[in-house]
Amino acid sequence: MSKGKSKAHGGITSRWGGFFFVLPSIIAVAIFVYGMIAWTLNISLSNKNSSAVHNPKFVGIANFTGLIHDERFTHAFGNLIKFTVVFIAGTLISGFIMALLLEKGIKGEGVFRSVYLYPMAISFIAMGTVWNWLMNSTHGEGAAGINLILAKLHLSFLQSDWYVSPKSSMYAMALPAIWQMSGYVLALFLAGFRGIPDDLREAARVDGASEAKIYRYVLFPQLSPTFLTVLIILGHISMKVFDLIIGISGKTYITDVLAVYMWQVTFDFTNYAKGAAIAMVILLMVAIVVIPYLRYVNKSEEYN
Amino acid sequence: MSSDIVDRITAHVPSHGGSNKKLTGVAQFWLVFRYISLFIILAMIILPIYVLVINSFKGPTVYLPDALNLPKHWTLSTWPAAWAALGVPMMRTLFFVVQSSIISAIIGSINGYVLAKWRFRGSKMVFTLFLFGMFIPYQAIMIPLVQFNRAVGLTGSIYVLVLAHVVYGIPICTLIFRNYYAAIPDEIIEAGRVDGASMVRIYRSIMLPLSIPGFVVVLIWQFTSAWNDFLFAIFLTGGSPSLAVATTALNFITGGMQINYGVNMTASFMASIPTLLVYMFLGRYFLRGLLSGSLKG
Numbered sequence: 001m002s003k004g005k006s007k008a009h010g011g012i013t014s015r016w017g018g019f020f021f022v023l024p025s026i027i028a029v030a031i032f033v034y035g036m037i038a039w040t041l042n043i044s045l046s047n048k049n050s051s052a053v054h055n056p057k058f059v060g061i062a063n064f065t066g067l068i069h070d071e072r073f074t075h076a077f078g079n080l081i082k083f084t085v086v087f088i089a090g091t092l093i094s095g096f097i098m099a100l101l102l103e104k105g106i107k108g109e110g111v112f113r114s115v116y117l118y119p120m121a122i123s124f125i126a127m128g129t130v131w132n133w134l135m136n137s138t139h140g141e142g143a144a145g146i147n148l149i150l151a152k153l154h155l156s157f158l159q160s161d162w163y164v165s166p167k168s169s170m171y172a173m174a175l176p177a178i179w180q181m182s183g184y185v186l187a188l189f190l191a192g193f194r195g196i197p198d199d200l201r202e203a204a205r206v207d208g209a210s211e212a213k214i215y216r217y218v219l220f221p222q223l224s225p226t227f228l229t230v231l232i233i234l235g236h237i238s239m240k241v242f243d244l245i246i247g248i249s250g251k252t253y254i255t256d257v258l259a260v261y262m263w264q265v266t267f268d269f270t271n272y273a274k275g276a277a278i279a280m281v282i283l284l285m286v287a288i289v290v291i292p293y294l295r296y297v298n299k300s301e302e303y304n
Numbered sequence: 305m306s307s308d309i310v311d312r313i314t315a316h317v318p319s320h321g322g323s324n325k326k327l328t329g330v331a332q333f334w335l336v337f338r339y340i341s342l343f344i345i346l347a348m349i350i351l352p353i354y355v356l357v358i359n360s361f362k363g364p365t366v367y368l369p370d371a372l373n374l375p376k377h378w379t380l381s382t383w384p385a386a387w388a389a390l391g392v393p394m395m396r397t398l399f400f401v402v403q404s405s406i407i408s409a410i411i412g413s414i415n416g417y418v419l420a421k422w423r424f425r426g427s428k429m430v431f432t433l434f435l436f437g438m439f440i441p442y443q444a445i446m447i448p449l450v451q452f453n454r455a456v457g458l459t460g461s462i463y464v465l466v467l468a469h470v471v472y473g474i475p476i477c478t479l480i481f482r483n484y485y486a487a488i489p490d491e492i493i494e495a496g497r498v499d500g501a502s503m504v505r506i507y508r509s510i511m512l513p514l515s516i517p518g519f520v521v522v523l524i525w526q527f528t529s530a531w532n533d534f535l536f537a538i539f540l541t542g543g544s545p546s547l548a549v550a551t552t553a554l555n556f557i558t559g560g561m562q563i564n565y566g567v568n569m570t571a572s573f574m575a576s577i578p579t580l581l582v583y584m585f586l587g588r589y590f591l592r593g594l595l596s597g598s599l600k601g
Contacts, residue, residue, distance in 0.1 A: 017503045018422035025415050025474050026430060032471045033437040036445035036452075043447055098345060101338050105317025112342050113313070114587055116349055120594060121583035123532035125551040126572040129558045130352045133359075133371050144368035179352065187313055187591065188598055194312045229598050240441045243534045243551075250559055262443050263538070272447055279443035290439040297599045298432055 037283065044276035051270045063277040073278070076256040079170045083257065084238040086174035087181075091234055094178060095185025102186070103193040113190075117183035124176070128247025131176045135162035135248070169254045177244055181237070185230050192226035193219065228293070235289040239282055258282050308487070310592045356576070359569040366565040386557075386570040393553035394575065397531060400462045400549070404469040405526035408477045409519050411470065416481025416518075417507055421493050431482070438475035438597070446539045453540065462547060464540040469530045477522050480596045484518040485511065517589070524586055525593030528579050550575045 044063055046056035067073045098116055102109055119127075134145035139159050143151050147159040162172040196219060204214045242259035249255045251264055258278055266275030327335065359366055362375040364382055418424075419431050449468065453459045458467065488511070496506040534551040541547035548556065554575045558568045583590050 018418040018427070019424040021503075022415050022418050022424075022427075022430065025411060025434075025478070028471050029434055029437055029474055032445065032449070033440065034433075036448040037440070039448040040444050040446075094345075097341075101342055101345075103317075106335075106338060106342070109317070110314070112346060115346055117587070117591065117594075118353065118583060119349065121528060121579045121590065122353075122576045123534065123551055123579070125532075125534050125555050125558075126576040127352060127356070128555075129568050129572045130356045133355065133368060134352060136368055138368075142369055144371055148369055148372065176352075179349065183349070184594065187595060191309045191312045191595070194315055194317070233598055236439050240443075243532075246534065246555065246559075259441065259443060266447060267539075275443075276447055279441065279446070282441040283444040286439055286441055290436065293599075294432055294435055298428070 040276045040279055043272055044280050046273050048273045049271045063273050067277055072261060076258050076261040080257045082170040083174050083241065086171050087177045087238050088234045090174055090178040091181045091185050092230060094182040096189055098182060098186040099189035099193060103190060116186055119180040120184060124243040124247040131248045135172055137161045137164040163249055163255055166254055173245065173255055188226055188230055192223045196222045232289055232293040236286050239285045309595050356573050360573040362566055364564060364566040382566040382570040385567045386574050389557050390553055390571050390574055393548040394550050396462060397549040400465050401527055401530045404466045404530055405523045407470045408473040408526045409522040411474060412477025412481045412522050413515060415478040416485050417511055420482045420485035422503055434475045434478055442535055450539060465536060468536045468540060473526055480522050480593060481518050483596060488514060521589045521592045524582055524589050528582060531579055
């Protein structure tokens with residue numbers, strides 16, 4: 001009886017006591033995340049397009065319609081889409097191949113795994129110089145970096161202008177991003193593979209299924225939640241790409257993306273209204289990717 | 305089968321290579337094929353890091369086509385110049401990163417404890433709203449944040465970065481601790497309650513002593529992300545040299561027009577040493593922080 005009483009009592013204190021301890025964080029997130037997003041939206045709907053404007057007026061969606069006609073914006077947007085497609089496809093494929101090579105267990109697995117994940121620990125501001133060298137655009141005599149390696153492998157025909165040419169710039173920029181994130185995708189897929197009960201494999205084997213068929217019909221379908229997770233994670237990271245571009249090529253037109261353009265518009269041109277509008281576009285793209293995912297995670301947690 | 309994502313990855317899977325079983329010809333072929341592929345990938349991953357390290361020991365002049373070769377004469381001659389430019393910013397970074405990581409870990413631990421064990425009405429909604437804050441592009445809050453700092457008189461102080469990393473670290477730190485505490489059996493809490501311990505008492509005497517690994521994960525995560533952060537640093541310090549941190553100072557060095565290859569590379573390597581060391585020695589904890597961002601395994 002005394003147990004029941006203390007439980008009921010605990011229930012009441014928990015309801016209020018718990019809330020009280022989380023309250024400071026709730027207030028902080030309410031102000032600094034949601035309040036400030038609302039404030040950014042407010043700026044994006046105003047005419048505060050220079051620091052000289054002291055009493056900004058509401059101008060509706062003028063800043064957003066202005067973006068559509070802004071060649072630099074559409075260029076940066078197009079660049080971001082190109083980058084995203086190559087980055088997601090490349091990272092997904094290379095991470096998945098790494099997982100396939102490792103999932104059955106192999107001597108030295110720990111070493112491979114640790115090295116594959118190493119790039120995640122270094123900032124792109126630091127790796128920028130390295131990639132700048134590796135993606136040196138010189139062909140033939142005096143080639144350096146990857147072009148030099150290709151020449152030595154007798155694959156000179158593959159030499160590229162990398163990010164110096166408008167045709168290949170964003171595809172080249174995806175390369176360091178793939179380099180950094182593949183290990184992460186490997187880890188997610190490895191966890192996915194190893195979460196599949198061994199019985200499933202065994203049962204298929206007993207039924208006489210070939211290894212290839214086991215992968216195709218038994219294992220791969222089990223990985224679809226992992227696949228979704230990977231897509232969402234890579235998608236939202238891609239929308240925000242910033243350090244990588246700044247680190248390797250700086251604020252150049254040829255590799256411009258939304259986050260870099262937003263920085264320039266806000267910082268160098270002090271056009272806050274336009275900067276805020278670009279920020280809202282990035283936020284919208286991230287929200288489209290992330291909100292359905294949060295709902296999915298929320299729902300699937302209820303079953304646990 | 306462990307449900308913990310990191311345990312699952314690092315679980316010991318019996319390898320074919322080490323067993324005494326005689327392998328069939330086909331199995332042998334696949335094993336060799338796997339090793340060759342793994343080593344080729346290993347070489348591709350290491351290449352940029354190799355370039356970073358070796359070119360820091362070649363002196364000031366590096367001829368680009370030689371960038372892939374080992375130094376002919378190993379020298380530290382570029383290190384004093386790199387340190388002269390980066391030393392103070394790196395120390396400043398260390399100063400604020402330590403503070404922001406500790407504060408973040410304490411806040412995350414309290415939130416995680418409540419959201420895992422003392423749910424209140426709407427706590428799930430609160431958690432989901434927190435999580436969204438983890439994914440937002442910080443550009444969407446940056447202009448108001450700069451205005452806020454100016455309004456409260458924080459501009460020009462390194463505490464703009466402490467504030468930013470603590471506040472925007474709340475979602476991930478809460479998530480890591482919530483998942484960590486959720487794995488601790490409810491019976492422990494029940495037992496504490498039966499003995500008449502309050503929520504705070506249970507936290508202090510039962511949960512906190514069990515939380516050391518959780519704290520290590522969060523501290524390492526916050527340390528690495530704040531150390532490597534460039535976006536907040538460049539926006540909130542306005543690029544002011546008196547507030548330069550590791551990444552902004554490095555970007556100033558390498559982004560400048562004068563091309564001093566050797567010093568640039570040394571500075572890049574120098575700025576990465578702290579996070580490289582953290583990863584080398586505490587990689588497992590780093591991995592856990594990294595994977596918590598995926599929400600589900």
